[in-house]
Amino acid sequence: MFHKIINPLFENFNILFRSLSVLAKFQTSAKDIWKQCYEFGNRTFGIVALCVTFMGVILITEYSFHMKLVIGNDSMIPAFAMIMLARELAPIVTALLITSKMGASIAAELAAMKNSEQIDAYRLLGLNIVDLYVAPRLIASVFANVCLTVVALAITVIGAWASAVYFLNFSTGPFFHSLVVFLSPFDFILMVTKSASFAIVIPIISAYCGLEAKHGAEGVGEATTNAVVGNSITIIIIDFIITFLFSKFY
Amino acid sequence: MIAAQQFQFLTQIVKRMPLLWRERREFQLQFADVAIRSLSTTITAGIFTGAVLALQFHLQLKDFGAESVLGGLNTSGTIREVGPILIAFMLAGKVGAYTSAELGSMKVTDQIQAVRCLGIDPITFFVLPRFCAVALTAVLLLVFGLVISVLGGMVAVWGIADIHPDQYLLTISRFASNTSLILATTKSVVFGILMGLICCYNGYQTEGGTFGVGESVRKTAVQSMVAIVIADFAITSILETVFRWLGWS
Numbered sequence: 001m002f003h004k005i006i007n008p009l010f011e012n013f014n015i016l017f018r019s020l021s022v023l024a025k026f027q028t029s030a031k032d033i034w035k036q037c038y039e040f041g042n043r044t045f046g047i048v049a050l051c052v053t054f055m056g057v058i059l060i061t062e063y064s065f066h067m068k069l070v071i072g073n074d075s076m077i078p079a080f081a082m083i084m085l086a087r088e089l090a091p092i093v094t095a096l097l098i099t100s101k102m103g104a105s106i107a108a109e110l111a112a113m114k115n116s117e118q119i120d121a122y123r124l125l126g127l128n129i130v131d132l133y134v135a136p137r138l139i140a141s142v143f144a145n146v147c148l149t150v151v152a153l154a155i156t157v158i159g160a161w162a163s164a165v166y167f168l169n170f171s172t173g174p175f176f177h178s179l180v181v182f183l184s185p186f187d188f189i190l191m192v193t194k195s196a197s198f199a200i201v202i203p204i205i206s207a208y209c210g211l212e213a214k215h216g217a218e219g220v221g222e223a224t225t226n227a228v229v230g231n232s233i234t235i236i237i238i239d240f241i242i243t244f245l246f247s248k249f250y
Numbered sequence: 251m252i253a254a255q256q257f258q259f260l261t262q263i264v265k266r267m268p269l270l271w272r273e274r275r276e277f278q279l280q281f282a283d284v285a286i287r288s289l290s291t292t293i294t295a296g297i298f299t300g301a302v303l304a305l306q307f308h309l310q311l312k313d314f315g316a317e318s319v320l321g322g323l324n325t326s327g328t329i330r331e332v333g334p335i336l337i338a339f340m341l342a343g344k345v346g347a348y349t350s351a352e353l354g355s356m357k358v359t360d361q362i363q364a365v366r367c368l369g370i371d372p373i374t375f376f377v378l379p380r381f382c383a384v385a386l387t388a389v390l391l392l393v394f395g396l397v398i399s400v401l402g403g404m405v406a407v408w409g410i411a412d413i414h415p416d417q418y419l420l421t422i423s424r425f426a427s428n429t430s431l432i433l434a435t436t437k438s439v440v441f442g443i444l445m446g447l448i449c450c451y452n453g454y455q456t457e458g459g460t461f462g463v464g465e466s467v468r469k470t471a472v473q474s475m476v477a478i479v480i481a482d483f484a485i486t487s488i489l490e491t492v493f494r495w496l497g498w499s
Contacts, residue, residue: 065330097475100475220464221351221354225343232343233340237298
C-alpha cells in the first residue's frame with residue numbers, strides 16, 4: 001500500500017528534476033519550445049477564453065444574489081466577483097482546460113509511442129525521452145498557462161462589465177472604480193503563482209501516466225484517463241495548499 | 251456541426267430506451283463499476299472544492315466582519331454555481347473519459363463490428379447501457395459531491411479560521427433556499443446527461459488505432475468541459491428568469 005503512493009511520487013519528481021536539469025543546461029532547442037508554446041497557447045486560447053468568460057458572467061449574477069442577502073448593498077459586487085475570479089477560478093478553470101486538452105494528448109502520444117516501441121528505440125540510440133519530449137513541454141506549459149490566465153481574466157473583465165451593465169443596471173464608472181479600489185497587486189501575484197504551479201504539474205503527471213501505460217488500445221485509453229484524473233486532483237489539492245499559505249500571510 | 255451529430259446520436263439512443271430492460275444486466279454491471287471506481291475521486295474533489303471556496307469566502311468576508319454568515323454564504327455559493335462546475339470537471343475526466351476509452355478500444359479492435367455481424371444492434375448492446383449508467387452515476391455522484399463539499403468547507407474553516415461547526419451550520423438554512431436546491435439538482439441532471447452523451451458519442455466514433463483511442467479520450471474531456479460551462483450559463487439564466495416569473499427568488 002505504502003509503495004503504491006511513494007513510487008509514483010518518486011517517479012514524478014524524477015521526471016521533473018530530469019527535465020529541469022536539461023532546461024538549466026540549455027540543451028533544448030528554441031524551435032521546439034516555440035512549437036510547444038503554439039500548441040499550449042494558441043490552440044487552447046479559444047476554449048479558455050470562452051469558458052472563463054462564461055464563468056465570469058455567471059459569477060457576477062450569482063454574487064449579486066448573495067451580496068444582497070449578506071450586506072444588502074450591491075455596489076461591491078463587481079470587485080468581489082473579480083477578486084474571486086482572479087484568486088481562484090481563472091487559474092483553476094484554465095488549468096483544468098489545459099489538462100484536458102494538452103495533458104491528455106501528451107499522455108496519449110507517449111502511450112502510443114510506448115506501444116509501438118518507439119521509446120525503446122530512442123533508448124537504444126542513447127537518447128532519453130524525458131530530455132527530448134517533456135523538457136520543452138514543461139517550459140512551454142508554464143509560459144502559456146500564465147499568459148492564458150492573464151488574457152482570459154482581461155477578457156472576462158469586459159464580459160463581466162457587459163453583463164453588469166446589461167443585467168444588473170450598473171453604470172460603467174462605478175463598476176471600474178470598485179475594481180480599482182478593491183483589486184490589489186497581491187491578487188495578481190497569487191493568480192500568477194497558482195497558474196505557474198498548476199502548469200508545472202500538467203506535463204509531468206501526463207508524461208508519467210503515458211510512460212507507465214499498459215500494452216494495447218486499452219492501455220492508451222487508461223493512461224489518458226489516469227492523466228486527466230491525476231492532474232485534476234493534484235491541481236485542486238495544490239490550489240488548496242497555496243490558498244491556505246496565502247491566507248496565513250494575507 | 252458536432253452538436254448536431256451528437257443530438258442525432260442522442261435521438262438514436264432515446265429511441266432504443268424501451269430496450270434497456272433487456273440489457274439490465276450490463277446496465278447494473280456498468281453502474282456498479284463506474285460508481286465504485288469514481289467514489290474516491292468524487293470525495294476528494296468535493297472536500298477540496300468546499301475547502302478552497304470556504305477559505306476564499308473567509309478572506310473576503312473577514313474585512314467586513316461578516317464571518318458569522320460564512321457557512322450560509324459558502325454553502326449557497328458552492329452548490330449554486332462553482333461546486334457543480336468543478337466537481338463535474340473532475341467527473342468528466344474520470345467517468346466520461348473511462349467509458350470513452352472503453353468504447354474506443356472496442357471500436358478499434360473491431361469488437362463493435364463483430365457484434366454487428368452477429369445481427370445484434372451495437373447501439374442497443376454497447377452504447378445504451380453505458381449511456382444510462384454514466385448519466386445516472388454522474389447525477390448521483392454530483393449530488394453526493396455537493397453534500398461532501400459542505401462538509402469540506404465546514405472542516406476547513408473549523409481548522410483554519412476557528413469557526414465552530416455549530417455556527418457554520420446555523421446560517422445554512424438562511425441562505426440555501428429551495429431555489430438553490432432546484433438549481434443545483436437541475437445542473438447535476440443536465441451535466442450528467444451531457445457527460446453520458448459526449449463520452450458515448452466520442453467513444454463510438456473512434457478511428458485510427460491506438461492513438462485514436464487517446465485522441466477520443468482527449469476530445470471527450472475537452473467537449474464535456476465546454477458543454478458543461480455553456481449549459482451552466484444557460485441553466486442559470488433560464489431558471490433565474492423562471493423563478494422571478496414565479497416570484498420565488
